[in-house]
Amino acid sequence: MPDKFPESSEFHTLRIIPPAGLHYSTDLLRKMCDIWEKHGSGLIALHGQSGDIMLQGCSSENVQKAFDELNEIGFDLGGAGPALRTSMNCVGHARCEQSCYDEVRTHRTVINGFLDEMHRPALPYKFKFKFSGCPNDCVNAIHRADFAVIGTWRDDIQVDQQEVQNYVAKVGRKYMIDVVITHCPTRALSLNDDDTLEIDNKSCVRCMHCINVMTKALSPGKDRGAMVLIGGKRSLKVGDFLGSVIVPFMKLETDEDFEKLKDFCETVIDFFAENALEHERIGETIDRIGLANFLEGIGVEVDPNMVNHPRTSSYARMDDWDQEVEKWRARKAEAASASEAAE
Amino acid sequence: MSEATQPRRPIESGVMDPFPYMHPLLKKNYGQWKWHDRLRPGVLHHVAHGGDEVWTVRAGTQRQMDLHTIRKLCDIADQHAEGHMRFTTRSNAEFMVSTEAQVGPLVEKLQDEGFPVGGTGASVSMISHTQGWLHCDIPGTDASGVVKSLMDELHKEFIQEKMPNRVRITTSCCQINCGGQGDIAINVQYTKPPKINHDLVGNVCERPAVIARCPVAAIRPAMVNGKPSLEVDEKKCVCCGACYPPCPPMQINGPESTKLAVWVGGKHSNARSKPTFHKLVVAGLPNNPPRWPEVTEVVTTILYAYKKNARHWERMGEWIERIGWPRFFELTELPFTKHHIDDWRGARKTLNTSTHVYF
Numbered sequence: 102m103p104d105k106f107p108e109s110s111e112f113h114t115l116r117i118i119p120p121a122g123l124h125y126s127t128d129l130l131r132k133m134c135d136i137w138e139k140h141g142s143g144l145i146a147l148h149g150q151s152g153d154i155m156l157q158g159c160s161s162e163n164v165q166k167a168f169d170e171l172n173e174i175g176f177d178l179g180g181a182g183p184a185l186r187t188s189m190n191c192v193g194h195a196r197c198e199q200s201c202y203d204e205v206r207t208h209r210t211v212i213n214g215f216l217d218e219m220h221r222p223a224l225p226y227k228f229k230f231k232f233s234g235c236p237n238d239c240v241n242a243i244h245r246a247d248f249a250v251i252g253t254w255r256d257d258i259q260v261d262q263q264e265v266q267n268y269v270a271k272v273g274r275k276y277m278i279d280v281v282i283t284h285c286p287t288r289a290l291s292l293n294d295d296d297t298l299e300i301d302n303k304s305c306v307r308c309m310h311c312i313n314v315m316t317k318a319l320s321p322g323k324d325r326g327a328m329v330l331i332g333g334k335r336s337l338k339v340g341d342f343l344g345s346v347i348v349p350f351m352k353l354e355t356d357e358d359f360e361k362l363k364d365f366c367e368t369v370i371d372f373f374a375e376n377a378l379e380h381e382r383i384g385e386t387i388d389r390i391g392l393a394n395f396l397e398g399i400g401v402e403v404d405p406n407m408v409n410h411p412r413t414s415s416y417a418r419m420d421d422w423d424q425e426v427e428k429w430r431a432r433k434a435e436a437a438s439a440s441e442a443a444e
Numbered sequence: 445m446s447e448a449t450q451p452r453r454p455i456e457s458g459v460m461d462p463f464p465y466m467h468p469l470l471k472k473n474y475g476q477w478k479w480h481d482r483l484r485p486g487v488l489h490h491v492a493h494g495g496d497e498v499w500t501v502r503a504g505t506q507r508q509m510d511l512h513t514i515r516k517l518c519d520i521a522d523q524h525a526e527g528h529m530r531f532t533t534r535s536n537a538e539f540m541v542s543t544e545a546q547v548g549p550l551v552e553k554l555q556d557e558g559f560p561v562g563g564t565g566a567s568v569s570m571i572s573h574t575q576g577w578l579h580c581d582i583p584g585t586d587a588s589g590v591v592k593s594l595m596d597e598l599h600k601e602f603i604q605e606k607m608p609n610r611v612r613i614t615t616s617c618c619q620i621n622c623g624g625q626g627d628i629a630i631n632v633q634y635t636k637p638p639k640i641n642h643d644l645v646g647n648v649c650e651r652p653a654v655i656a657r658c659p660v661a662a663i664r665p666a667m668v669n670g671k672p673s674l675e676v677d678e679k680k681c682v683c684c685g686a687c688y689p690p691c692p693p694m695q696i697n698g699p700e701s702t703k704l705a706v707w708v709g710g711k712h713s714n715a716r717s718k719p720t721f722h723k724l725v726v727a728g729l730p731n732n733p734p735r736w737p738e739v740t741e742v743v744t745t746i747l748y749a750y751k752k753n754a755r756h757w758e759r760m761g762e763w764i765e766r767i768g769w770p771r772f773f774e775l776t777e778l779p780f781t782k783h784h785i786d787d788w789r790g791a792r793k794t795l796n797t798s799t800h801v802y803f
């Protein structure tokens with residue numbers, strides 16, 4: 102482990118990568134404890150905010166021994182410095198009905214595909230992925246990851262109307278209206294006279310609220326996948342950023358889908374490596390060069406889902422307006438013929 | 445060390461495959477869960493499409509652990525939870541069991557051993573915090589210590605689900621705020637520019653890197669007593685502490701000048717409203733170990749105002765959004781000062797550019 106701070110040179114921390122989703126057998130935990138008892142201080146953070154097991158307090162000469170033994174039972178070293186960092190995924194598929202994609206497979210496919218970037222720090226600054234199975238975002242990916250993969254769906258919310266009626270019978274109509282219907286951020290919900298639910302799915306932004314409240318009656322749709330938001334980070338140095346939408350939807354089911362995601366991650370990491378200034382997070386790079394230039398750099402087409410609203414400032418050069426309109430039309434026509442071919 | 449053996453080549457295995465360690469029922473029903481409910485605070489019950497059921501008991505741990513505690517958790521898992529466990533991002537331990545009958549003895553055992561069972565649903569979940577004195581390069585205070593004091597106070601809200609919605613409390617030991625956004629965030633706020641030990645700067649610090657790090661360009665190279673050093677434009681300095689890690693002679697921490705600030709209304713989930721950042725409520729609280737009574741008082745005041753006034757499922761920030769900031773300051777009897785007005789980039793977006801006001 103490289104040590105950044107001279108005054109703590111005899112207090113090394115080993116960051117090691119836990120099993121994806123933080124699942125343990127007691128056998129694995131005990132073995133880890135035995136190794137750390139032998140070589141280190143016995144202090145452990147389970148887990149650091151980035152998702153590492155942080156073994157804290159090891160002399161320089163024991164670092165290698167501790168690592169070797171941990172490595173033998175399956176643990177690898179996490180990220181530190183200007184590198185790809187250790188990642189995290191929510192419990193998701195393993196025990197949560199809201200999960201919209203296979204978090205473990207996605208997490209391992211992405212991170213294990215770029216171990217070189219993790220173990221040989223050569224990026225302009227840190228780069229973090231995080232994986233949440235649905236918009237509840239239990240691992241706080243939007244804010245804590247440069248590259249957030251968050252599950253969502255494209256078709257209609259699945260409704261069991263009998264269970265809706267049961268729910269209303271249990272909690273009462275007023276509560277149903279106050280707590281479910283009026284909390285929908287886009288007014289997509291309406292309670293019918295027979296206590297069934299009407300959902301305007303075209304207006305639903307997939308916020309999860311109604312599904313969270315009525316876990317038995319409602320579920321995410323069947324056409325599930327994930328979205329990608331890029332650029333989240335903490336305060337240093339320009340202030341906090343949330344990630345913003347870059348890919349509104351992608352399927353994550355077939356081997357091909359996963360290949361595509363990996364290729365996309367590679368494009369983004371390469372762009373970051375080549376274009377970010379030293380000590381600049383990718384959110385800051387995007388801020389500096391503008392989202393449109395970033396999209397061009399990574400080969401992603403513009404989409405209205407990427408903005409809260411179109412620009413309000415009129416100070417811009419638009420002399421290539423007609424060409425840009427043509428591009429949009431061509432893309433629309435292509436999409437239309439593709440969906441026709443599919444039918 | 446005298447062994448002349450070949451250095452061992454590391455196996456770059458990356459992220460570990462969790463399936464060999466996962467509870468068998470979770471593995472069997474991976475991606476096949478249908479719905480869940482909660483039997484009581486701290487106990488989840490999940491049902492799979494195929495009819496399998498699993499019960500999960502969640503208990504708080506202190507994140508900062510020692511071998512004894514981890515082994516104790518392992519003993520509990522071996523005796524009562526089929527030899528498996530997992531952790532949540534907020535350092536709660538979770539034990540899965542395959543019959544409802546196992547839940548009672550597991551809960552009892554955890555409580556006997558001093559692990560509070562709770563943290564589910566509309567409760568105050570385990571505080572997410574950075575590591576403070578133990579492992580940070582610049583801890584203004586001991587985040588873990590503040591957490592301990594607060595959790596003693598908030599324990600009762602961890603083990604019941606009596607809040608309007610879940611409450612995430614975070615703490616951070618510097619303004620960079622590694623603890624993250626929270627419904628309530630308790631963060632160190634430095635109030636004095638760094639004091640520079642000029643004798644050391646030349647030897648210890650890579651000066652251009654330190655200069656580049658300052659968010660307000662307040663650091664310049666300087667010669668002091670004939671030695672290369674740095675100087676800080678104290679009028680510009682925002683006391684963020686960012687220059688300290690790359691240059692420890694720039695001492696930012698002081699027993700009196702290191703204060704604590706409380707922020708509210710941060711949220712990560714997309715449920716109902718979009719994710720938001722937390723906003724400043726109180727600064728200038730003394731760093732007063734070992735119990736930090738001033739901080740605890742402010743936090744509990746805010747928490748109980750929320751508990752009393754918010755509607756079911758409103759998060760802290762959503763509640764304030766509805767009632768407005770004037771009413772928030774009125775209900776909590778906290779002062780509103782010029783420091784509450786943002787002046788960083790984009791500050792204009794935080795001003796009220798409408799005629800909507802609250803009286």
Ligand code: HEM
Nearest residue numbers: 150151334335337574575576580582583617620622685686
């Ligand atoms: C008590 C002191 C500190 C502790 C315990 C601490 C710990 C941490 C932890 C756990 C993270 C990971 C957060 C996450 O990925 O979820 C983090 C991130 C970070 N820390 Fe610290 N840190 C401390 C002080 C500092 C200081 C003094 C600096 C620089 C001046 C700093 C710079 C950063 C930066 C830039 C990040 C990344 C934030 C991001 O994700 O955008 N930290 N720190």
Ligand code: HEM
Nearest residue numbers: 192196197237238239313532533534612711712713715759
């Ligand atoms: C049984 C599986 C789970 C379900 C059904 C679930 C449900 C939810 C819901 C409904 C929300 C949104 C709350 C709201 O704003 O209304 C949420 C947020 C959150 N969940 Fe979970 N959760 C689950 C597992 C977890 C786990 C294992 C963790 C890790 C400790 C976790 C951590 C969080 C956090 C930190 C947030 C808040 C993010 C924020 O807004 O600041 N959840 N979860």
Ligand code: SF4
Nearest residue numbers: 191197200234235239
């Ligand atoms: S993010 Fe969604 S899928 Fe993942 S654990 Fe949370 S609620 Fe479940």
Ligand code: SF4
Nearest residue numbers: 285305306308309311
């Ligand atoms: S998921 Fe959210 S946006 Fe969609 S209908 Fe339910 S409450 Fe409304």
Ligand code: SF4
Nearest residue numbers: 658681682684685687
């Ligand atoms: S404390 Fe922050 S603002 Fe002040 S000189 Fe250091 S880096 Fe600059």
